[in-house]
Amino acid sequence: MVTTSKKSERVPSANLNRRVERSRHAILTTAFELLSEGGVASFSVDEVARRSGVAKTTIYRHWPTREALVIDACSRMIAEQETPDTGSLEGDVTAILVEIAHLLPTANWSFVLPSIVDTAERNPEFAEIHSRIQRGHAAPLREVLQRAVGRGELSAHADVSTIVAALLGPLFYRRWFSREPIDDQFVKAIIKRVLASL
Amino acid sequence: MVTTSKKSERVPSANLNRRVERSRHAILTTAFELLSEGGVASFSVDEVARRSGVAKTTIYRHWPTREALVIDACSRMIAEQETPDTGSLEGDVTAILVEIAHLLPTANWSFVLPSIVDTAERNPEFAEIHSRIQRGHAAPLREVLQRAVGRGELSAHADVSTIVAALLGPLFYRRWFSREPIDDQFVKAIIKRVLASL
Structure with missing residues (x-):
């Protein structure tokens, strides 16, 4: 029963x-x-x-x-970005940044993100979720940088967090602050500068 | 009368x-x-x-x-930033970025800006005022870069707009996106990288 x-x-x-x-x-x-x-x-x-x-x-x-x-x-907003594996740091970074540059003017999360950033200014719970979203954004970049360290292409002492800011920051700056176009020429100029300085 | x-x-x-x-x-x-x-x-x-x-x-x-x-x-929110004149591009850029780095975590406009960015996403009038605020933000940096061109310290072909994004973007990224500290070490690492690549 x-x-x-x-x-x-x-x-x-x-x-x-x-x-x-x-x-x-x-x-x-x-x-x-x-x-x-x-x-x-x-x-x-x-x-x-x-x-x-x-x-x-x-x-x-x-x-x-x-x-x-x-x-x-x-x-759940930000689609997982796949981590490329082109065999070189420049190839990997270019693949990631070109994809982000194409998503920034079009993706839904790109329109919603300022509203989350704004709410996070006044709400610690939102600040926490926002940090999590941002870490997700930056994860593929961190991974290809770590892989480059593994291959000996990048020094083990390289400051990954500064490199991530140097690569993503200029794209975000143009998208949300100066509102200038993020074309391939700009993306490649940023990558070239950052990689040359490593 | x-x-x-x-x-x-x-x-x-x-x-x-x-x-x-x-x-x-x-x-x-x-x-x-x-x-x-x-x-x-x-x-x-x-x-x-x-x-x-x-x-x-x-x-x-x-x-x-x-x-x-x-x-x-x-x-009227953003106080006019004075343009330094130290005699060298590195000195000028450092003076400007160190001041911005100190204002970013404390100034009132820094807390209000995300709300303007957010409103600008949906309101072209706001987008226009926001662009104006941003041009004001970047003006001293543009000025010292132009002055460096005048002194022959920087090529006349240098892409000033890309350099501004490369300098301000990483600071803005840390302030509003990754929410990591913007210490002097970070600011100097960014300046060193960008100037080395010119």
Whole structure:
């Protein structure tokens, strides 16, 4: 009898899980859409509920606060970038930076990121998630630099964190601050300068 | 009679001008204070009126929209940076970047800027004011680079805009993206790399 009871509970529970998964997915997709449109400031759980068709009570069951939902949606925002392996540091760095340069003017996360940066100024929880997103951004670059150290192409004393800032900083500067175009010529000039100085 | 009439009008008009100037100043100071606290998103004319003690109708007489007031307050935000003249490109660049590095973690505009960047993503008027703020930021750097060209220390073909991005980008990257410390060692490493590559 115990077995039967367990079995009869399992079927609805599996359905329930699928349903929960579906509504979680719908909520996150809508949350991401809203963030892309208006940033963190104008983001509301009411609007997520309205657009996704999922009840607010259900949303709050999964994410206890508006902040928790924003943070979860943000952290799924940036697609994992594959780490290239061209055999040389210059080839690897070029592959990564050219891809970022192409994404910066077009990708959804590129429009949402300033809103996260802004929120992070006043909210330590956001600052933490933002650091995590940024570490994800920089991870492939760190990996190819470490690999170059392994090959002896780069000194083991090289300051990887400074090199990452020297490579990504100028691209980010043009995207969000000077608002100048990030063309291949610019990207290659930056790479050439940084690698020449190693 | 005409003269007398004109004279009698001039005195109240001068008083009026002083009063107008005083209330403009109070409004802009309060607007800047509010922007520093909560960024562009939570900025409201109601709150400016409440805190400054100036009537909303008066505020709207000077700035027809909330956006106009925000933009005016933002554009007065960044203190003019003096252009150093140490006699060498390295000395000048170091003086400028060390000052920016010290301001980035502390200055009010540094906390407000992400909010302007974010608003600029969705508002072309803000994008324009933001570009202007950024050109102001970069002006002393451009000036010392041009001066170095004049002295023959830097090639006349040098791409000043790329050099500015290579110098400021890494500092901005650490301040707003990776949130790592911007110490003198980092600033000097960036300068050394960029100048060595010229």
